[in-house]
Amino acid sequence: MKETPLSNCEKRFLLRAIEERKRLDGRQCYDYRNIRISFGTDYGCCIVELGKTRVLGQVSCELVSPKPNRATEGILFFNLELSPMASPAFEPGRQSDLLVKLNRLLERCLRNSKCIDTESLCVVAGEKVWQIRVDLHLLNHNGNIIDAASIAAIVALCHFRRPDVSVQGEEVTLYTPEERDPVPLSIHHMPICVSFAFFQQGTYLLVDPSEQEERVMDGLLVIAMNKHCEICTIQSSGGIMLLKDQVLLCSKVTGVKVAEITELIQKALANDQKVRKEGGKFGFAESIPNQRITAFKIEQATIDTDDVQEQAEEIIAKASPPSEVLANPVLWAPGTAQIGEGVENSWGDFEESEKEEEEEEVAQDKSTTDDQTMEMGDTSVGNQDKKDETIVLSDSEEEDVIILEPEGAQKNRTETSYKQDIASKKPVSKKK
Amino acid sequence: METEQKRFDSGDLPALRRILCEQGLLSRPDGSASWIQGDTSVLVGIYGPTEVKVSKEIYDKATFEVLLKPKIGLPGVYERSREQMIKKTCEAVVLGTLHPRSSITIVIQVVTDAGSLLSSCLNATCMGLVDAGLPMNSLFCGVTCALDADGNITLDPAMKQEKEARAVLTFAIDSAEKKILMSNTKGSCSVEELQQCIAASQRAADTIFQFYRDSAHRKYSKW
Numbered sequence: 239m240k241e242t243p244l245s246n247c248e249k250r251f252l253l254r255a256i257e258e259r260k261r262l263d264g265r266q267c268y269d270y271r272n273i274r275i276s277f278g279t280d281y282g283c284c285i286v287e288l289g290k291t292r293v294l295g296q297v298s299c300e301l302v303s304p305k306p307n308r309a310t311e312g313i314l315f316f317n318l319e320l321s322p323m324a325s326p327a328f329e330p331g332r333q334s335d336l337l338v339k340l341n342r343l344l345e346r347c348l349r350n351s352k353c354i355d356t357e358s359l360c361v362v363a364g365e366k367v368w369q370i371r372v373d374l375h376l377l378n379h380n381g382n383i384i385d386a387a388s389i390a391a392i393v394a395l396c397h398f399r400r401p402d403v404s405v406q407g408e409e410v411t412l413y414t415p416e417e418r419d420p421v422p423l424s425i426h427h428m429p430i431c432v433s434f435a436f437f438q439q440g441t442y443l444l445v446d447p448s449e450q451e452e453r454v455m456d457g458l459l460v461i462a463m464n465k466h467c468e469i470c471t472i473q474s475s476g477g478i479m480l481l482k483d484q485v486l487l488c489s490k491v492t493g494v495k496v497a498e499i500t501e502l503i504q505k506a507l508a509n510d511q512k513v514r515k516e517g518g519k520f521g522f523a524e525s526i527p528n529q530r531i532t533a534f535k536i537e538q539a540t541i542d543t544d545d546v547q548e549q550a551e552e553i554i555a556k557a558s559p560p561s562e563v564l565a566n567p568v569l570w571a572p573g574t575a576q577i578g579e580g581v582e583n584s585w586g587d588f589e590e591s592e593k594e595e596e597e598e599e600v601a602q603d604k605s606t607t608d609d610q611t612m613e614m615g616d617t618s619v620g621n622q623d624k625k626d627e628t629i630v631l632s633d634s635e636e637e638d639v640i641i642l643e644p645e646g647a648q649k650n651r652t653e654t655s656y657k658q659d660i661a662s663k664k665p666v667s668k669k670k
Numbered sequence: 671m672e673t674e675q676k677r678f679d680s681g682d683l684p685a686l687r688r689i690l691c692e693q694g695l696l697s698r699p700d701g702s703a704s705w706i707q708g709d710t711s712v713l714v715g716i717y718g719p720t721e722v723k724v725s726k727e728i729y730d731k732a733t734f735e736v737l738l739k740p741k742i743g744l745p746g747v748y749e750r751s752r753e754q755m756i757k758k759t760c761e762a763v764v765l766g767t768l769h770p771r772s773s774i775t776i777v778i779q780v781v782t783d784a785g786s787l788l789s790s791c792l793n794a795t796c797m798g799l800v801d802a803g804l805p806m807n808s809l810f811c812g813v814t815c816a817l818d819a820d821g822n823i824t825l826d827p828a829m830k831q832e833k834e835a836r837a838v839l840t841f842a843i844d845s846a847e848k849k850i851l852m853s854n855t856k857g858s859c860s861v862e863e864l865q866q867c868i869a870a871s872q873r874a875a876d877t878i879f880q881f882y883r884d885s886a887h888r889k890y891s892k893w
Binding site: 239240278280283285290292295296298319321322323324325326330331337371373375377378379380521522523526530531532533534535536537539540541542545547549550551553554637641 | 684685686687689690691692693694696697698699702704706709711713714715717720721736739741742743744773775777779781782784818823825849861862863865866868869870873874877883884885888889891892
C-alpha cells in the first residue's frame with residue numbers, strides 16, 4: 239500500500255507553525271520526545287520507544303571463523319528491518335533506499351566508531367571468534383527512526399551477555415548459563431545519534447523531527463556522539479548548504495542531548511540488573527502499566543480437565559468405524575490392476591475421440607496442402623513412391639500415426655509431413 | 671530466562687500461564703495488540719481493509735496477508751508454514767465478503783519465544799482483529815497441549831516442557847461452537863490422546879474467551 243500523501247494545506251500549516259516556533263505536539267525546537275526503555279526476559283532484548291516510534295532490538299551471538307585479514311577480531315553485524323507493521327508503505331523484504339541509508343548510518347555509528355572491543359571477541363586467533371548480530375525491528379514509524387534505532391542498538395549491546403568460553407590447548411569449551419554466568423561485552427563508549435531537521439533552506443531547525451515534520455523538511459543532519467562529546471559520525475542529507483555556525487550549534491545541542499540519553503540508558507540498565515539480581519519480576523510483562531485501560535491481565539488460571547478422559551472415550555465410541563479397505567486388487571491384464579469396486583472408466587471412449595481428432599486433422603491438412611501440391615507438382619507423386627523411406631527416416635511422432643491411418647488420409651498426411659520435414663531431411667531431397 | 675513455574679499448584683490440574691494483553695499500543699496500524707503468555711510475547715499489527723495490489727485482488731472477498739517475523743534473522747520455511755495456518759484460520763472467521771477487493775495485512779512480530787508460540791500468535795491475532803474492528807462471525811483462540819511420556823496433558827507448555835514432550839498439539843478453537851478451526855501436531859499420539867487434548871483445549875478456550883470478554887469490558891468501561 240502506498241503512503242497517504244501529505245496534503246498541501248497540511249504542509250503549509252506545518253511550515254507556518256515552524257516559522258512561529260511551534261510544533262504540532264507542543265514541543266519546543268530543541269526538545270526531544272519522551273524515551274522509554276524496557277527489557278525483555280532474554281539478555282540483549284529491549285524495546286525503545288521514542289515518542290510513538292518503537293524499535294525492538296535483539297542481540298545474538300555465534301562462534302564463527304574470522305575474516306582472513308582480521309584473524310583476531312570478532313565480527314559485528316547490524317540488521318535494521320523496516321517491518322510493514324511500522325508503516326503500510328514498507329514492503330516486506332525490500333531493500334529500499336531509506337533502509338540502505340539507515341543501515342549504513344547505523345554501521346558507521348556503532349561499528350566504525352569502535353565502541354565495541356572486537357578483539358575481546360576472539361576465542362582462538364584465526365579459528366574461532368564471536369559474531370555478534372544486532373537485529374533491530376521497527377515496530378511503529380512516527381519519525382526519527384535512526385535515533386531510536388541507535389539507542390536500541392547500544393542498549394541491547396550493553397544488556398547482552400554472551401556465554402562464557404574457556405580454551406585449554408586446542409579444546410574450546412562453551413559453558414551454559416547454568417554452569418557459568420554469561421559475560422557482558424566490553425563496550426568502550428556509547429555513541430548515540432541525534433537528528434536535526436532543517437526547514438526553509440536551513441532557516442529553522444528542529445531536534446528529533448516527527449514523521450510529519452520529516453515529510454516537509456528540506457534537509458537532515460545526523461550527528462552521532464558519545465557522552466565525552468566525541469563526534470563518531472556526522473551526516474548531512476537532503477542537499478542543503480549549512481553554515482559553519484549551524485553545524486557547531488548542532489554539535490553543542492547533540493552534546494547536551496547525548497548526556498541526557500546516556501544517563502537514562504545507564505539508569506534503565508542498572509534498574510534491570512538490580513531487579514534480576516534480587517530475583518524480582520522482569521520482562522516486558524512488567525513494563526506494561528497495568529492501570530492502562532487497554533491492558534488486561536489475569537494470573538495463572540487452572541483448567542478443570544477432570545472428565546476429559548471420559549469425554550474423549552465417548553467421542554471415540556460414538557465415531558463410526560473407518561470404512562473397510564479393499565485389500566486385494568483385481569488384476570485385469572499383466573501390468574493393469576484395479577483397486578476399489580467396479581468403477582466405470584470416466585475417461586470416455588478413447589477410439590472415438592481419437593477418430594474425431596484425426597478427421598479434424600485431415601480437414602486441416604487438405605486446406606493447407608492444396609497450394610502446396612500446386613507448387614510442388616511432380617514431387618508429390620515421387621514422394622508417394624518414397625513414402626516408406628520417409629517413414630524410415632523420420633523420427634517424428636506423426637509418421638508413426640500414419641501407419642494406422644486409412645489410405646486416403648495417409649496420402650495427405652505424407653504430403654504435409656513431407657512439407658514439414660523438407661528442411662530436416664536432406665537425404666530425401668537429394669534423391670530427387 | 672524462564673523461571674521454573676509451579677504448574678500444578680492446585681492438585682493435579684493443568685494451568686494456563688499468566689496472560690497479559692494490551693490493545694491499540696501502536697499508532698500506525700489500524701489494530702494492534704501485544705500478547706504476553708507466560709514469558710512468550712508477541713506483537714501484532716493489522717492494516718485493513720485497505721487497497722490491494724491488482725495481482726492479489728479477489729473480486730468477491732478480502733485478500734489476507736499474514737507475515738510472521740522472527741526475532742533473529744530472516745523468515746524461513748517454519749515462519750511460512752505458520753503464516754499459512756494463521757491465514758487460513760483468519761479466513762475462516764473474518765467476514766471477508768464484506769470487504770471485497772481489499773486487503774487485510776496481519777504482521778506478527780515474535781518478541782520472546784518461551785513455548786506455545788503458535789497459540790500465542792493466534793491469540794494476539796484475534797485481539798488485533800478485534801482492535802482493528804474487523805467483522806468476524808466468531809472469535810478464536812489458540813491452545814497448545816503437550817503430552818509427556820506417561821500421557822499426561824500439560825496445557826500451555828513452556829519451552830522446556832515443549833522440548834521434553836512426546837507430542838505437542840496446537841488447536842485453534844472458535845468461540846461460537848468450540849469447534850476446531852486449525853490443528854497442528856508434532857510427535858506421535860493415539861486417537862484417544864488426541865481427543866483428550868481437544869477436550870482439554872476446549873476447556874482452556876473458555877478461560878481465554880472469558881479473558882477476551884473481560885478485556886473488552888475493561889476497554890469500553892469508561893464510555
